[in-house]
Amino acid sequence: MSKVALDTLSVKLSQPFVERYFDRSGAEWGVVHPNALVEVVSALKHDPGLDFKLFGSMDAVDRLMLPEPHPRFEVVYLIRSIPLNDVIRLKVRVAELQGEVPELPSITPVYQGANWWERFIWDFYGIRFRGHPDLRRILMYEEFKGHPLRKDYPLRGRQGLLPERPIKDIYRGPGTSSVV
């Protein structure tokens, strides 16, 4: 699966992949260099031999608690081709440098479907997408501080807009924002 597409891309563009490997289901992944990302997805969409027109989804993984925590973030791209009946699995690694917001080029100009997923990743992982037309939070509210799916964000890190009454949770102790 997706071998043909990854091979074609390797031939067409010069060294777009940092690494290629197989996952648990035997599908092949291509780890793309951040600088080559927009070029790779444009080729995927516009190359007549590839024709990856159906945008699947995007998400990120925070590797903080994994045995190899560097670079910290991985952004995952899943794009489909109907003529090839295939899904291409791409991944970009982003490091978190001291005091800087991790950043990637946006692919929204290529796929409109990436718009909301990039907003989602910004909202939950705090990865900024350069060139995104409207990078706002999507599910959380604007007043929310931090990025809740990062592994260092506490599970019960509630940030109510209105003060909460200190009702005790009988299993996990007090559950208000003032305690966490």
Added chain:
Amino acid sequence: MENAPDIEGELEAHLQSKNLVINMGPSHPAMHGTVRMKIELEGETIVRADPEIGFLHRGFQKSCENVTWAQCLPYTDRLNYVSALMNNFGYLSAVEALIGLEIPERAKFIRVIGSELHRMNDHLTCVGAVGLELGGFSAFLYAIEARELITDRVNELTGARLTTSFGRVGGLNRDLPPGWIDKVLKTLDKVAELRAEVEGLLTRNRIFVDRMRGTGLITTPDALDYGFTGPCLRACGVNYDIRKQHPYWVYDQLDFEVPVGQNGDNFDRYLVRVEELKQCDRIIRQAIAKLPAGPVIIDDWRIALPPKQDVYNTIEGVMSHFKLIMEGVQVPAGEVYHCTEAANGELGWYLVSSGAGHPYKVHVRAPGFPILAGVPRMIEGKMLADLVPTFDTINMIGGEVEQ
């Protein structure tokens, strides 16, 4: 009298007007209670629309990352609460793909039957709700009566009407209840009658067709670009169904067709759903006819809970039970992307395991998320009244979109 021409001029003067920004929802019946649409109107024409979501956000991913693989199952019910079984089975299949597990044949057939019952549920809700919101209350009542029958069968199968939590990693937690098959067959007959009533009320109804045809239009390239899947994509004329393209469970052994539309408008989306209802009926009847005997869950105590008599009478049974309940299924480290065809499109799971008993990352590609992202494209420049049927036929489910 010399002022008369001026008065005349004032009467003919153009009225000052400005664009009006209104909020539709989140507590608006047509917004299904969860979406706020910020709409800029020029007269009755929508100039700009901005859906704001997140009112139903529950931290699905964060919750899953902090419980065992099996404990995520009840969270998946709440994603698409109209067709919970499809979420349950989709999630379990993804976990099984991550482990590299093959489930028993009978379990696969029962998963197909359950999924198709809930696909009918989902389409009936959607079709009925379109009728309701365009003013045809009776169509809704017929659809809901049919849905109620299906919900009763699901209740008998799983013990719950909506939050089914059915199935376990490696198969199913219980076999079909006695006499259930006959009830399902009777239900299908009754549902077919009710579906015919709904169709009779809507499909050739002049008012309904006028509101639906040519509204909520999306072109095929746009639909692909946004990531539309399921009935919304097929209504654009793209023959794409994961059950056919990448058959999972036993869909390759069953004979069914994938209805495809032409225009990508509301009416085609409605027709595709009605046609899929008939195909679901076919699939369920075939699956019931072919249903093999045998176990419904694998016999591997590292993954599936041992039978109760073994738990009470053998030390191995107690140990396996204890380990599975306290530590959860030990899923090997790695990652996988697995998808199934849910009622509204591709339900994809990207799972990452660190080798511990709980998921490291659970990404869910809810079919409604990209479709809702495409709604502004479908309604901008159109009349405000077209928003209601458009929002209905895409069948966005707040639970899965807002996680």
